Amino acid sequence: MSTKARPDNDGEKKTKKEKILIIGGVAGGAAAAARARRMSETAEIVMVDRGPYVSFASCALAYYVGDVIKDERKMLVASPQKFRGRFEIEVRVRSEALSIDTKKKMVEIKNLQTGATYSESYDALLLAPGASPFRPPIPGIDAPGVFCLRSIPDSRHVRDWIEKNNVKHATVVGGGFIGLESAENLRRRGINVTLIEGGDHVMGPIDGEMLYRVNNKIKEEGVEMIVGDILTEIRYEEEEGEGSDAKAKRHLPLKLRTRKGIHIDTDLVIMSVGIRPETKLAKMAGVALGKRGGILIDDQCRTNVDSVWACGDACETKNWISGEYGILALAGPASRQGRIAADSMILGDKSKLRYRGSQGTFVCGAFGFTIAGTGINEATAKRLGIAYDSVTTHPAQHVSYYPGAKMMDLKVLFDPTDEGRILGAQCVGEEGAERRIDIIAAFIQKRGTVFDLEEAELCYAPQYGAARDPVDMVGFVAANSIRGDSPLAHWDQLEKGVPLIDVREIHEYTKGSAPGAINIPLNTLRERLGEVMKIVDAADEKKNTPGAEKRRRVYVTCHVGQRGHYATRALRLNGFDARNVSGGYRSYMAYQQQENNKKKQHPEPGTCGVES
Incomplete structure (x- = not known):
């Protein structure tokens, strides 16, 4: 294999890899292809993707459904023609990789338009197949009107279904990124929405109490939220049209049932319950997979197989805070991995880029x-x-x-x-x-x-x-x-029997307070220190605390924590073991809402949702 000089000012040399084959586009594959060209003017770069678009804004799909983005062409980031003209990269869409012979360094590819298959050689192979939406194996999951939202054609099909079937009610299953965005955009179109989330709160990466205002706003917008429940059955029926449309089929509402026995009549279902890495091809080629089923890569995005790299949603990524590996469906990390893989493929051991984890x-x-x-x-x-400890502010x-x-x-x-x-x-x-x-x-x-x-x-x-x-x-x-x-305290960790002083003004306190809180406004605190002393001593006596062990512990709260801090400092300087409850009463309301969500029992089985 030849090594020709690159015409760069740095006098860099072309490395060993002459032909780069990339399977998959979108964020990781497309980023790798462009970076590879920037690092080598002589490498042959071929990118194949089984979809109709090689690089598109997947994060925009829900907004196309909601008609915020009206022209689907706006979601196209780069076309095959653009890759050819700007980077001298050959892109083949509607082309599916079927198998990899890692010894011969050949990939069997099928042209999905013609049905013809052919073999493509490589010196360096990058796997960027992404991930596919998870479709739970429940009855009716493949019924008409049940969609996932992962590609431009998916979003187009949802729009067409809405318009052709006069959709009045939709059910979104899963309350993550796609679920929330879909629910919002369906409501934007005037469609009634039921949102089903299996956990005790939407947006799993966020701690539940942080969503206090979001939960309230979702309900204000008319979305019916069901948490702590999962979809178990979808039933679908058709009936013949009437009159001149006698041969046509008319879609009846989909009938849903949850594990807790809730029935929902709906016209449209969007499944957004997670993804699964596309690793069938990698597994067949002997590429090692991790515990989560994703492709294992090192800090240069190399797999265990010689001359094979991988990047993006199909890979297991290390969280460098926890050290845990997982599947991370985020465009930023996928793009950075593609860039690092490209440098490694072109420069080999001379590459200085390393993936830190995410x-x-x-x-x-x-x-x-x-x-x-x-x-x-x-x-x-x-x-x-x-x-860990935590602090919440507002x-x-x-x-x-x-x-x-x-x-x-x-x-x-x-x-x-x-x-x-x-x-x-x-x-x-x-x-x-x-x-x-x-x-x-x-x-x-x-x-x-x-x-x-x-x-x-x-x-x-x-x-x-x-x-x-x-x-x-x-x-x-x-x-x-x-x-x-x-020192901080937290609403879910307060020691029983320790007094809680609420230092808000009386008009704030009377509108709502934590159970057992004693109101002593901050402006009167110093003149009422004797009263605080009696309250604390009485609490210690109630617990039969020996005099030498009396801690004079007291919790302090206000509205958001600021006045609580002032009061805590004053009390500590006067001999009390005062602790400010993080986030104040606002955090208390959020905490209580989340606790209620955890304990919430759904009503007796019946019909919920809006019939169409």
């Missing part, structure tokens, strides 16, 4: 809210036994005196030791949520701590933020807790 940074817009997160959540930390996205200030809910998980390393963050709000998560995600990349967040120097003008940005503030609160200046 922290799973994501964002989703639904029903007027931005839902964003990075790193691990509480559920993951508990499952893996990772020690700041505005910019200073309150500037018009348009809107509250966000921001939560950060961190190492509770003196190290204070950031483990994850979540933010929900109408504006500014994604910006704060992007900032914290960058700190996590550099193994930053909550003490680093304290010192974050971020841009400020009244319409954009605050002199002490919400990122700084969440750092202050977490760091104060670690140092012992203002």
Whole structure:
């Protein structure tokens, strides 16, 4: 095999790999193809994809269904002609790879338009087949009117079904990214929607209590939410048309049944219950798979098979915070993997790019809210036994005196030791949520701590933020807790029998308070310290605490945590073991909603949803 010089100013040499064959496009495959050309002017690059489009905006599909995007051509990122003209890359769509002979370095490919098969050689092979939507094996799953949303043709079929069948009611199964976006866009078209989620809350990567306002808004928008239940049966019937349409079939409503016996009549079902990596081809070729069924790759995206690389949704990706491997269906990591794989294929051992793993940074817009997160959540930390503490704040996205200030809910998980390393963050709000998560995600990349967040120097003008940005503030609160200046408590961990002081004003307190909370407004706290002492001593006596062991522990709460912090400091300086309950009463309401969701029992079996 020849090694010809590249005409680069650096005097770089062309490496061993002369022909690169890429199976699959979209994010990972397309990124790899373009990067490979930028790294070599002489390599032959061929990309095949069994679909009709090699590179499209998969994140836009629900918005095409909702008619936000009216022209499906707007979702096409790059055409075969563009790849040919701009990068000298040959793209073959509607071409399916059937098998790989890794010894001969040949791939058998079928032209889906003509039915002809042929063999294609390679020097370097990149597998970027992506993942397919999971269709649970339940009765009726293949009935007309039941769709997944993974490709442009999928979204086109949903639109056609809506228009041809005068859809009045739709059921979305699964409350993740696609599920929420689909529910929102169907409502935008005036269609009644039922959303079924098997977990105790939608958006699994987010801790349940963070979705308090989102849940309320979903219901306000007329979406019927069923949580903690799963779809178990779909029944479909047709009847003959009448009159001149006697030969035509008229679609009757689909009849759904859930595990808990709820019946739903619906005209359309969108299944969004997860994905499965497309690994059949890789497995046949002897490529190693992980515990989650994805392709195993190293930090250069190489598989265990010589001259075979892989990237994207088909691969198992390491979460470098938890160390756990999983399937990550995000465009950003897939694109970066494609770029790294391309360098490795072209430069070999000289490639300096390495894949660090992922922290799973994501964002989703639904029903007027931005839902964003990075790193691990509480559920993951508990499952893996990772020690953590958390802080929740409810700041505005910019200073309150500037018009348009809107509250966000921001939560950060961190190492509770003196190290204070950031483990994850979540933010929900109408504006500014994604910006704060992007900032914290960058700190996590550099193994930053909550003490680093304290010192974050971020841009400020009244319409954009605050002199002490919400990122700084969440750092202050977490760091104060670690140092012992203002220790945090949490609504789900309050010690029984310890007094809870609510330092809000009386008019706030009377509108709603946590059970057992004693109202002592902050402005009167110092003059009522004797009263607090009696309350705390009485609690210690009730528990028969010996005098020498009396801790004078007391919990403090307010509306969002700020006044609670002031009160906590005052009490601690006066000899009390005071702890500020994170997030205040706003977090209490969110916590209670989530607890109710966990315990919620659905009504007696009957009909729910809107008949069409």
